[in-house]
Amino acid sequence: MVSPRGIGTFVVWDYLVFAGMLLISAAIGIYYAFAGGGQQTSRDFLMGGRSMTAVPVAMSLTASFMSAVTVLGTPSEVYRFGAIFSIFAITYFFVVVLSAEVFLPVFYKLGITSTNEYLGLRFNKYVRLCGTILFIVQTILYTGIVIYAPALALNQVTGFNLWGAVVATGVVCTFYCTMGGLKAVIWTDVFQVGIMVAGFASLIIQAALIQGGIGTILNDAYNGARLNFWNFNPNPLQRHTFWTIVIGGTFTWTSIYGVNQSQVQRYISCKNRFQAKMSLYINLVALWLILTCTVLCGLALYSRYRDCDPWTAKKVSAPDQLMPYLALDILQDYPGLPGLFVACAYSGTLSTVSSSINALAAVTLEDLVKSRFQSLSERSLSWISQGMSVLFGALCIGMAALASLMGALLQAALSIFGMVGGPLLGLFALGILVPFANSIGALVGLLAGFTISLWVGIGAQLYPPLPERTMPLSLETYGCNSTYNGTDWMTTTEVPFSTSAFQVYNIERTPLMDNWYSLSYLYFSTVGTLVTLFVGMLISLSTGGRKQNIDPRFLLTKEDFLSNFDIFKKKKQVLDYKSHPIEDDGTDNPGFNHIELNCTDQSGKINGTRL
Structure with a gap:
């Protein structure tokens, strides 16, 4: 109390x-x-x-x-x-x-x-x-x-x-x-x-x-x-x-x-x-x-x-x-x-x-x-x-x-990540997991995913879901010792979910509002990701995506998973990875490779892999 x-x-x-x-x-x-x-x-x-x-x-x-x-x-x-x-x-x-x-x-x-x-x-x-x-x-x-x-x-x-x-x-x-x-x-x-x-x-x-x-x-x-x-x-x-x-x-x-x-x-x-x-x-x-x-x-x-x-x-x-x-x-x-x-x-x-x-x-x-x-x-x-x-x-x-x-x-924070982050997640997943995805499919897929997630996200701000969707629990005031505006608070209430300043009031609810705009805010990202992936794959297939020759470095490969075990054979892996020795206090972060290799080979012929 x-x-x-x-x-x-x-x-x-x-x-x-x-x-x-x-x-x-x-x-x-x-x-x-x-x-x-x-x-x-x-x-x-x-x-x-x-x-x-x-x-x-x-x-x-x-x-x-x-x-x-x-x-x-x-x-x-x-x-x-x-x-x-x-x-x-x-x-x-x-x-x-x-x-x-x-x-x-x-x-x-x-x-x-x-x-x-x-x-x-x-x-x-x-x-x-x-x-x-x-x-x-x-x-x-x-x-x-x-x-x-x-x-x-x-x-x-x-x-x-x-x-x-x-x-x-x-x-x-x-x-x-x-x-x-x-x-x-x-x-x-x-x-x-x-x-x-x-x-x-x-x-x-x-x-x-x-x-x-x-x-x-x-x-x-x-x-x-x-x-x-x-x-x-x-x-x-x-x-x-x-x-x-x-x-x-x-x-x-x-x-x-x-x-x-x-x-x-x-x-x-x-x-x-x-x-x-x-x-x-x-x-x-x-x-x-x-x-x-x-x-x-x-x-x-x-x-x-x-x-x-x-x-x-x-x-x-x-x-x-x-x-x-x-x-x-x-x-x-x-x-x-x-x-x-x-x-x-x-x-x-x-x-x-x-x-x-x-x-x-x-x-x-x-x-x-x-x-x-x-x-x-x-x-x-x-x-x-x-x-x-x-x-x-x-x-x-x-x-x-x-x-x-x-x-x-x-909810505002997670909604923003859902509306924008979902299509971006779909775009990166398209590149990493789908070998036949091309730039046309990526652009159209991103645009489609962003449009759909923005539609549902903004709609939810304007027409928030009803309490039966958000399910707020009871909040009680019967034990309060003070009064407000001269009235004793002795009530049990279900306070509706807090809405935004952009909410539209006094309007008749439609099936679109009660269904599409009432979608859980956590699914904003899911919708954006899946639409981007689906449209991106469809457009890529219809615009010659399977004819591409993609560098495997840009895709998730079996070797990426097997590299988890490289810690047990670190020295061998590092020496195979680079053509020059690494000092004991050095780093094997590939972000340095192009700098180190350019310094060791001024002729422009790069020995080893430049990432």
């Missing part, structure tokens, strides 16, 4: 903890701006010199997309719709296996910097340009959401000016990303994952102490129908079921982990393919840990407010403010801990935004600058990379204004 004395406020210790997180993040950026001679080349800035190892990259992968959207959105999701969200643990397993065994081998052996380089090599420059534009639009939109999310939390719990917090987020991220490049991004991510776990742990432990133990929390959740793990309804119109989460979630998150530049750029910066794959599998364990924390926080929210919902009682204005409300409620007797939670939310945002800025700079440099200005020196390219980081940081801050109109943060 809610404490009669109400929630607490920020004190000096909270501000110090929060400021300390910001200062350490900035200091890491400054350190890597000068360590080892600084960011001398664009490869140093964008790829960390391709010398990273598995553990820090794994933590960075976790931080990059376990953002403030996760910290704030997932617990409120569990609070309102139940713990079925935990089925994503199965989804994450499939996502990591697909990313590590299907997409990583092809990207890694080509030694590319931008994933869109693959599209240019496999198809043509027009397909590559389409991929670049879609990635830039998708990333800026998503980053706007994750900048807005912690600003909302800060505004709720501290009274900070909302847009002042938005600008501060963007400025800090842009600073250390521009100063230290990818190495700074990865190591700040490692630090920020620690802050995120500490923030979650403080809330879970204190909630367990106040509510009488984890057993009590789970019992309250059971009595409130929150332990709804196994809904096997195959209806694709139901928002969350086992099938929508496992099938739709796998497509949605594979579009992030498998082909999204922000994630791929991290694991192909590893010094060898074994480290790259290990980073993904270690990251899987970290994803499970964060998911467990967020689900427990959501159940703790319900146990605490099961008879007095702060949202229905107008104590918070949006579901995404429930977590900071809980933090100030139960941690008010421990100065510094509310600040730790806000630092937790803020860390999620800093990691994601910095990753996005770095990825946007990499894509712009590789796909738009280098292809047109081939005579630029490495030093010039490094300066351009840093300039791009500043530019995209400013754009992402501006996009946060749009995010304030998009309703529930978690």
Whole structure:
């Protein structure tokens, strides 16, 4: 039951903890701006010199997309719709296996910097340009959401000016990303994952102490129908079921982990393919840990407010403010801990935004600058990379204004990845898995997939599904001690799913709205991927795709799977792979091959494989 004395406020210790997180993040950026001679080349800035190892990259992968959207959105999701969200643990397993065994081998052996380089090599420059534009639009939109999310939390719990917090987020991220490049991004991510776990742990432990133990929390959740793990309804119109989460979630998150530049750029910066794959599998364990924390926080929210919902009682204005409300409620007797939670939310945002800025700079440099200005020196390219980081940081801050109109943060974020990421996943899968796919099929398939996914995605924003599709659970206020506008709150309500500012009201529902526009948002990506693949294959077959002679390096081959066992015969494999010896402290990352081989053979005759 809610404490009669109400929630607490920020004190000096909270501000110090929060400021300390910001200062350490900035200091890491400054350190890597000068360590080892600084960011001398664009490869140093964008790829960390391709010398990273598995553990820090794994933590960075976790931080990059376990953002403030996760910290704030997932617990409120569990609070309102139940713990079925935990089925994503199965989804994450499939996502990591697909990313590590299907997409990583092809990207890694080509030694590319931008994933869109693959599209240019496999198809043509027009397909590559389409991929670049879609990635830039998708990333800026998503980053706007994750900048807005912690600003909302800060505004709720501290009274900070909302847009002042938005600008501060963007400025800090842009600073250390521009100063230290990818190495700074990865190591700040490692630090920020620690802050995120500490923030979650403080809330879970204190909630367990106040509510009488984890057993009590789970019992309250059971009595409130929150332990709804196994809904096997195959209806694709139901928002969350086992099938929508496992099938739709796998497509949605594979579009992030498998082909999204922000994630791929991290694991192909590893010094060898074994480290790259290990980073993904270690990251899987970290994803499970964060998911467990967020689900427990959501159940703790319900146990605490099961008879007095702060949202229905107008104590918070949006579901995404429930977590900071809980933090100030139960941690008010421990100065510094509310600040730790806000630092937790803020860390999620800093990691994601910095990753996005770095990825946007990499894509712009590789796909738009280098292809047109081939005579630029490495030093010039490094300066351009840093300039791009500043530019995209400013754009992402501006996009946060749009995010304030998009309703529930978690669904808005995943919807964007579904609408744009699905067709892109289909495009890359077409190139890697379908030998007869050609550039005409790729372009037409991408256009078809994007059109269909955009149609259903925008329709769902304008005409949101009815409660029988989203299935919100009961929220009660009979235990509240306060009144609102002179009226006692003694009601049980099913609050409808939070809708966007673009919703069209007072219109008669049609079968199109109740069926097509009510498709689970997790299937947006599935539809986009499958339409792109199907149309792409059909058009390729009808335009002579089977007559192509495709370089096997651009396809997933049996050798790519067998190379998993090369770790047991590493020395032999490396010597066969290159025609020149490798020093003990060197790297076998193929991203270096063209540089090393060009240096050893000035005659232009390349001995060995140039990737």
